[in-house]
Every structure is written in structure tokens, then in C-alpha cells.
Amino acid sequence: MKSEHILKVDNLVVGYDEKTVIHDVSLEIPKGKISVIIGANACGKSTLLKAMTRIITPRSGVVTLDGKPIRSMHPKELARICGLLPQDPVVPEGVTVSDLVARGRYPHQKFLQGQTKQDLEAVTEAMEIMDIIELANRGMNELSGGQRQRAWIATALAQQTDILFLDEPTTFLDINYQIEILDLMADLNQRKQTTIVMVLHDINLAARYADYLYAMKNGKLTAQGAPGDIVTEELIMDVFGMKSRIISDTVSNSPYVIPIGRHFCDR
DSSP: OOOOOOEEEEEEEEEETTEEEEEEEEEEOOTTSEEEEEESTTSSHHHHHHHHTTSSOOSEEEEEETTEEGGGSOHHHHHTTEEEEOSSOOOOTTOBHHHHHHGGGGGGOOTTOOOOHHHHHHHHHHHHHTTOGGGTTSBGGGSOHHHHHHHHHHHHHHTOOSEEEEESTTTTOOHHHHHHHHHHHHHHHHHHOOEEEEEOSOHHHHHHHOSEEEEEETTEEEEEEOHHHHOOHHHHHHHHOOOEEEEEOTTTOSEEEEEOOTTTTTO
16 A cells, blocks of 8 residues: 655754754655665765654754654654664674564564564565565574675564665665665565655666655755656766766666766767
């Protein structure tokens, strides 16, 4: 069933100490779609994601879920709707894959309550979606980078949220694992109509998998829309400071950015 939850950001300003990182950002996340935030390093992508998931408190502005400020919601209430995979999750010592994934059920459990049948079914389904059932009894420290990332995503899936946030889920992974993770996110979106919001570093993968893109520069939104509408040579120069050529990705029909670089710019 398609997510009907409405997540909005209105006039958001976020900073650390004396530095303002997010400047007056407003947006509404499309329901049941894959949205990706792109931009150069330190432009505020991850900070915006953290503000949308209540990890950090904005200086001003508001993030609302179905018209309700998320700062006023009980953590468990919010966690039943919004799941988050941070960029660098800490692996608990001595935890198996199934133990980790089971922790995703916390928002649905009552005080001192053990795992219910529904919890066990949710954990199993999440591991099946991520294709890690055969790893259930393996320790997290025994896994490859791609396997570990799938286990973390399964933990977020076990929450059974309608909205899933992922902060650079493909970072440090080989290209085959990057594609695998993004394919799994696309599968999840198509099968369950989960609203997915990701920060991605690779502009071409973002353009291929996103229904909607948000481009950021210096803490501000410079463009938003479907990849085919906003990914232009002008945008790449503005956001990344790089000359490029835009062609069509022959696999997905999405825009494909070819960087030119100083060495080839006069050829």
C-alpha cells in the first residue's frame, strides 16, 4: 500500500556552533517515490537528512510529518513511520545478523516485551528482502562490506516504516555492491511503495535510480525535480564547479554526466 504520509520541511536553518550549514530550505518529499539529495562534499546533504530525522535540532524552521512537528512526536511514534540508516552505523560487539535485524523491531515493542510472532515474521521478511537469510547466525564482524550494509538495511526494513532515509548507503562499497544496494532499494520501493530518501555521492547513480532529485550548494537548494528535467551542464557547473557533457544513459534512459576536466577541456 502506498505511503500516504506527508513529510515537509519549511524554512529550515541548521548550524553547528557559529556556522550555519542549512540556509532556509523548504521542500516536500514525494510520497511513494525515491528521492535523492546530491551535491558537493560539505554542502549540507547529510545535515539536511539528520534534521529531517530529528538527529539534530534546527535553529529555526520546522520539519513536519502529516502536519505535526517531528520535534513534538514521541521517538517511538516517529520510528514507526520513519526509518534511518546513518552513514557510519556502529556494529555492536558480538552481535549476529539476526540479532541486529531484530533490533529494528524496538519501536513496535512494549516495555519488557519479548519478540512476538509479528516481530519474528518482520525480521525474517527483512532478511529475505536483503537476501541474507543464510547469514542469520553469522557475526556482523565476519561479513564483507556489502553483506554488512545489507544487514543494516534489513534492520531498518524490520521497522516496517513507510519512509526510509539512507545517508550514503553505497559509500566505500565496490561498484557491484553499490548497484546491488540500489537495486534492492528500487525493489523495495516498487514492492511496498516505501518512500525512500537517500543521500548519494555519485551523480550518475542518483540520476539513474531517483524519481526526484534535490541539488544542494552551500547549504541551499539550487534545483529540484525529475533527473531528466534538472540534470544539465549548467547545473553540474553550478553545483560541482565542473565542465561536463550530458548524454543519455543507454541502460536507464536517465541523464549521464561525462566530466570533461582540465586536461581535456581544449580538445
